Amino acid sequence: MAATDTPPPAPSLPSFEAEAQTRAARRNRLLTLPALLIIGIFGVLPLLIILVYSFLEAGPYGGVVWNFSTEAYVNFLFQADIFSDKLTFAPAYLLIYLRSFLFAVATTLVCLILGFPTAYFMATRPPRQRNLWVLLITIPFWSNLLVRTLAIMFIIRDEGLINSILMGMGVIDHPITMLYTNFAVLLGLLYAFLPFMVLPLYASLEKLDFRLVEAAYDLYATRWRVLWRVIVPASLPGIVAGCLLVFIPTLGAYVTPLILGGGTHLMIGDLIAQQFGSGRNWPLGSSQALILMAVVLIALFVYVRNTTGRTPHG
Amino acid sequence: MAKRRAPLDIKVLPGFASMAVICLLVLYVPILVLMLFSFNSGNIVTHWEGISLHWYGVALQNDEFFSAAENTMIIAVSATVIATSVATLAALGMTRVKPWKGLTAAFMVLNLPLMVPEIVTAVATLSFFALIAGKLGLNFGIGNLIIAHTVFCIPFAYMPIKARLEDMDTTLDHAAADLYAPPWKTFRRITLPLLAPGIMSGAALSFIVSFDDFTITQLVAGPGQTTLPLYIWNQIRRPMTPEINAISTILLMVSIVLVAVSFLVTLKKRR
Known part of the structure; x- marks a missing residue:
């Protein structure tokens, strides 16, 4: 990896002011972080989990079995016949x-x-x-x-x-x-x-x-x-x-x-x-x-x- | 002699006033009837026999009711404290600042719990806790419910705090800084006191939504983690006595008092 020394960007503002601004931006991000982490981990991640779950097989007593399956989406419109596995429209x-x-x-x-x-x-x-x-x-x-x-x-x-x-x-x-x-x-x-x-x-x-x-x-x-x-x-x-x-x-x-x-x-x-x-x-x-x-x-x-x-x- | 027509009031539309009254009746008659029957001395929910506080006594002597009330308070207070604190910090980092990269995305994430239907949040949270219990052996007990409540409380706490910050005058902060107050002191002595009403109504709102939550609590709660709304739900499925009216009335009064107080506080501040 060629770590080229990039020349420092020509500051359009006096450099102390630019520095103060980056520091303010960093501080504001940090202030927002706890709220975002809580919602991210306990609000967004669960949604991703049910996205994954929707492509798995159902466990016999609730929960899931980790095998890929699109059955959940197929079952939305169709029902498999118990004997022949033929799909019939089930509205x-x-x-x-x-x-x-x-x-x-x-x-x-x-x-x-x-x-x-x-x-x-x-x-x-x-x-x-x-x-x-x-x-x-x-x-x-x-x-x-x-x-x-x-x-x-x-x-x-x-x-x-x-x-x-x-x-x-x-x-x-x-x-x-x-x-x-x-x-x-x-x-x-x-x-x-x-x-x-x-x-x-x-x-x-x-x-x-x-x-x-x-x-x-x-x-x-x-x-x-x-x-x-x-x-x-x-x-x-x-x-x-x-x-x-x-x-x-x-x-x-x-x-x-x-x-x-x-x-x-x-x-x-x-x-x-x-x-x-x-x-x-x-x-x-x-x-x-x-x-x-x-x-x-x-x-x-x-x-x-x-x-x-x-x-x-x- | 001819009767002169009253001048046309341009704001009046015929029938609209009666519609408004109907609306108010629709909203309040059921609640008032429910409250009225909590004072019924008989033991049938719908048959009036006489006025008494008997069923409040029954409710207050009921251990199940007490443990449900205790759980509700633990969850609502914890969720409110956490949600209000992080929402205050987030509002400070996102309001009245120079836009930073990712600000819009952060705003969307903060408001996400309001956009996802409650039942979806409920089953997703249930799946999440089932997964970490199964794979990692993690179960926080009643902490599960506190976490779940904190998530949907954050946007409710955030909104009034943000609104208050937007209305606040920045000149005071600048004046303090001009007088060589260090940033932390400026925050403690100027920003925080001015922000207090916003923080208070944010806390009141998150307390109410946590206190009243049924859907998410019902799906996420483990055995023994009954809250007041869950307790009412369990009562509905048994033969009902006016005790359920008494407990419902207590729940309604908590919301009514909190809403009225925070409404009056904001009204006063605006004047």
Whole structure:
């Protein structure tokens, strides 16, 4: 190896200043290092491990056997016949993915329909009231999801609040079964993630310049047109952010369908957890976790590209 | 005599106010009903018999509840302390500085735990600990849970600290340096006190997310490592008594108090 002496680069700054800058950069890297190490070792490395696991064979009692196999990915769509080893199309998993996707889309839409007027109303309050509203929406945002799901369960059970009231009023004789249905799961998801929609919408609507609204009215726009042509376009970044914040956790929801779906209305999250529990198929669970993550990353990527590409026009 | 129309309030859109009220009802009625029934004297979860604190007494005399509360506190406090410390350092190294090589990548890594779906983090962490237990014989006991919680607490602690740093005025630091204060002294006497509210709300947020975590804890927890959310989960699958309402109410109150306090603190600082 020819260790040639490279001439020192011509310093563009006085050398003591350049030295101070490299020292500052080194110090800043060092300050960031502990956090990066913790997330790197205990957050990123585990993801690489399940990537490896997804290409291995399942151990008989959970865990993995270290033989290369693409079975986990093949099993996503096909099922091997026990007798002939012939692969047949088995859409059971695909259907769970489809169901989760539909649930996530429906939840996002309902959250948007409920959340947009709420956020708009909040943004048009006087400042003191506004703070109170924000606090009221923030509290459920940070409250225990398991407990909140339990609260929904108490409301919609056969002997829960809704049925008791309806039966007390004599509207119905028998309780309406709501728990362990698609409706229950959707209601639970809506309830869980509504604050995730309202808060970013509010952040965006709060900055709305009402002179634009006034100008539109001056030009004889109807309320409907003002809403669609002025308010909605101005709050688009908030709408996109809110939809993403609801869609992503809903797609991977685990607790809500587990409690309100009663094990019969599974979503992707439950499917993945099941493979690591009673299903004892870690490679299959790993491959499904990675597919879910890929979907989420694509959604985030599209979002980032759209938001960074959209520069405000003067 | 003709009734004059009220001037058009350009901010009002018809129906939006009632929608906001509906939203608030949807969010709060279930929680309030759950809390109300924790004061039920009867032993059926949904049938009201009279007001009493009986079920809080039952919960507080329950050893399982106590050991779950103890585990929860150990994990949440440890994770909060570690996460807040490293997040503070990272924020200092990444905010208000001349961009260094790898800064963007570092930022992405710090925010990664927020982008990965919780269930994916849960199974990946489970696989990780199973692997190091199997291959290296390493098992940190409850430390496993502390580590897992620390990872997802870091971005929650980082965000408010970063926001606070961005709002801070650099002139004070420069003034201190001009007066020949050594960097460490400047940091201790100027930067840190100004940064304190950010660090506090970062710590409050990471405490809440650790305290409330169910998904990751459920998959990573070993035998005997029951936390309060896991305890509630175990109760759901048995015949339920209002004790579960009492415990749930305690959990909700912890979040509500912490959120309200940190909200009021930031509000005051902004004025």
